[in-house]
Amino acid sequence: MSSVSPAQMTKLGDSAPRTTLASEYRRFVLRRVVCLVALAVVAVVALLVDIASGPSMLGLADVVHGLLNPESIDAGTRVIIEDIRLPYALMAVVVGACLGLAGAEMQTVLNNPLASPFTLGVGAAATLGASLVIAFNLSFLGLAAHILLPLSAFVFAAVASLLILILSRSLGASVHAVVLFGIALLFGINAVVGLIQFVADAESVQQIVFWTMGSLARASLDKVLIVALVLAICLPFSLRNAWAMTLLRSGEEQARSLGIRVERLRLTVLMRVSLLTAAAMCFVGEIGFIGLVAPHIARLMLGEDHRFLLPGSALAGAVLLSLSSIASKLLVPGVVLPVGIVTALVGIPLFILLIIGRSRRVAL
Amino acid sequence: MTLKLKSVTAGYRNHAVFSNLSLPEIPAGALVAVIGPNAVGKSTLLKSIAGLLPISGTMTFAGENLAGLTSHQRTRRVGYLPQPLPQAIPLVAYETVFSACRSARGDWSREETEQAIEEVFDTLGIRQLALRRLSEMSGGQRQMVGLAQVLVRQTPLMLLDEPTSALDLHWQLNVLNAVRDATNQERSVALVACHDLNLALRYCDQVLVLSPGGQAELGTPEQVLTPDLLARTYGIEARIERCSQGQPIVLADRPLPAGVR
Numbered sequence: 001m002s003s004v005s006p007a008q009m010t011k012l013g014d015s016a017p018r019t020t021l022a023s024e025y026r027r028f029v030l031r032r033v034v035c036l037v038a039l040a041v042v043a044v045v046a047l048l049v050d051i052a053s054g055p056s057m058l059g060l061a062d063v064v065h066g067l068l069n070p071e072s073i074d075a076g077t078r079v080i081i082e083d084i085r086l087p088y089a090l091m092a093v094v095v096g097a098c099l100g101l102a103g104a105e106m107q108t109v110l111n112n113p114l115a116s117p118f119t120l121g122v123g124a125a126a127t128l129g130a131s132l133v134i135a136f137n138l139s140f141l142g143l144a145a146h147i148l149l150p151l152s153a154f155v156f157a158a159v160a161s162l163l164i165l166i167l168s169r170s171l172g173a174s175v176h177a178v179v180l181f182g183i184a185l186l187f188g189i190n191a192v193v194g195l196i197q198f199v200a201d202a203e204s205v206q207q208i209v210f211w212t213m214g215s216l217a218r219a220s221l222d223k224v225l226i227v228a229l230v231l232a233i234c235l236p237f238s239l240r241n242a243w244a245m246t247l248l249r250s251g252e253e254q255a256r257s258l259g260i261r262v263e264r265l266r267l268t269v270l271m272r273v274s275l276l277t278a279a280a281m282c283f284v285g286e287i288g289f290i291g292l293v294a295p296h297i298a299r300l301m302l303g304e305d306h307r308f309l310l311p312g313s314a315l316a317g318a319v320l321l322s323l324s325s326i327a328s329k330l331l332v333p334g335v336v337l338p339v340g341i342v343t344a345l346v347g348i349p350l351f352i353l354l355i356i357g358r359s360r361r362v363a364l
Numbered sequence: 365m366t367l368k369l370k371s372v373t374a375g376y377r378n379h380a381v382f383s384n385l386s387l388p389e390i391p392a393g394a395l396v397a398v399i400g401p402n403a404v405g406k407s408t409l410l411k412s413i414a415g416l417l418p419i420s421g422t423m424t425f426a427g428e429n430l431a432g433l434t435s436h437q438r439t440r441r442v443g444y445l446p447q448p449l450p451q452a453i454p455l456v457a458y459e460t461v462f463s464a465c466r467s468a469r470g471d472w473s474r475e476e477t478e479q480a481i482e483e484v485f486d487t488l489g490i491r492q493l494a495l496r497r498l499s500e501m502s503g504g505q506r507q508m509v510g511l512a513q514v515l516v517r518q519t520p521l522m523l524l525d526e527p528t529s530a531l532d533l534h535w536q537l538n539v540l541n542a543v544r545d546a547t548n549q550e551r552s553v554a555l556v557a558c559h560d561l562n563l564a565l566r567y568c569d570q571v572l573v574l575s576p577g578g579q580a581e582l583g584t585p586e587q588v589l590t591p592d593l594l595a596r597t598y599g600i601e602a603r604i605e606r607c608s609q610g611q612p613i614v615l616a617d618r619p620l621p622a623g624v625r
Binding site: 022 | 411445449453454455456458459463467481491495497513
């Protein structure tokens, strides 16, 4: 017998003035919307601080003036803001958002809190696709390397996603089977990437290593635009599936009986995850951790209703990578560290703080 | 709105759990307990009627061939409660039920949806759980939320797979009363798989007994639940006696040796 009987609570509640559940729920939803807006505000502030920080520190007021009215600031500051810092900072936001969204969707459809594009080898597969193009200087159908590289990263990421899907289905989609297979895939791909590095020339090896560290240094506004476009295309489709994903998380059989085509949903979501992961990675390389932790941060703040979780996870990813970008410039004065190295250093304390805060609230 | 099953075979991949199952017509308003030993196919039967497993044979409900329904039509007609409880995730009960309405009852206006949710939380007596997260609930409380997901849709056919497995006595009676009311008032049909024979005797109009040999018997509890059937089906020696209020009760005395069964 459960110690907290709902009957007892109902009896206690009967004496209280009665409001409709719908109005109580609307107030509850409003709190979530406020939470989401707050997260968006934090993302904007982080973006501005990211633009302001660097070897020559700028004031936040200068940054805002520089963005809103470029003529009002001196030419030198304008060049720093527009040509150097802005693409870099925007890239952090859009890549973080892509990875946050991809991670949340993957955790949902694989029903596994450990799933992320990186822990299950999808990111590594994109690296393999990129490494092949870099190391063997491949050309295909006359495509230039800067087009072929992201394309190859995408194709490999998609194949890895499909392999996870097929195998998890044939093994009964148990949590252990998916995680084990994903980890095996990760090690297998890393071995092949290692082999490619072994046979590649020194310059290619340097490029591959640079890719695996993840860096925002090569960002430009047109590259930002491409990643933002992919995000803008994927996000509405993600939100369209929000109800289905919420139901899938509460129980697969119940979702099936409610008419959700679970296999088709998994397939489309995994394709979207590959696209988002490849788009996020193709210009900045491997940036792990965000896809794993951003969904958990969003879940702690916003719960599991995917109408809020998906945009929340994208925003949490954007905030995390923006903060990481700031840290990568400030940790060692005068040196910009590859951002992929910093993400975990920034993300873990934030994550632990949220977990502690949540457990205190639950204990109260 | 009657349910008819004729020569139905269902199972998983190449393994048929039951074959050629035909049942007498189940009338509108009937609450039917589906009983039988473990692994006999109770869940498989409910899943196959719910359209979650491929079948051969014919299943009709209210004159419509269930296999021919689109998934959209099916969600309006058939409510299915699976055996696994809703997962312990940070989703509040209200939105768990709301998402089921959004998916299955797109024809309802917002007011109708809110009204239906309000009613189901009151009927099941779980109003105070509405804004609690599933991750902060006990197993029994989550099972009640799962039931609310099914009952809220007001489908004329309900398939409930062990709906009281995680519930204490108070909630078992509460749930069966709610299902009984739905079948009485809406003339809907409910099939409830359960292991508690006394609950079946008390609440159900009919009992469907699935036996390991693939036989099925359908009838009123008093017709079907006999010591002989319990010996054949469950391998137990049991008595059917009457309590002080005249209600029949099953008393299981001992398991029979394997050879006798």
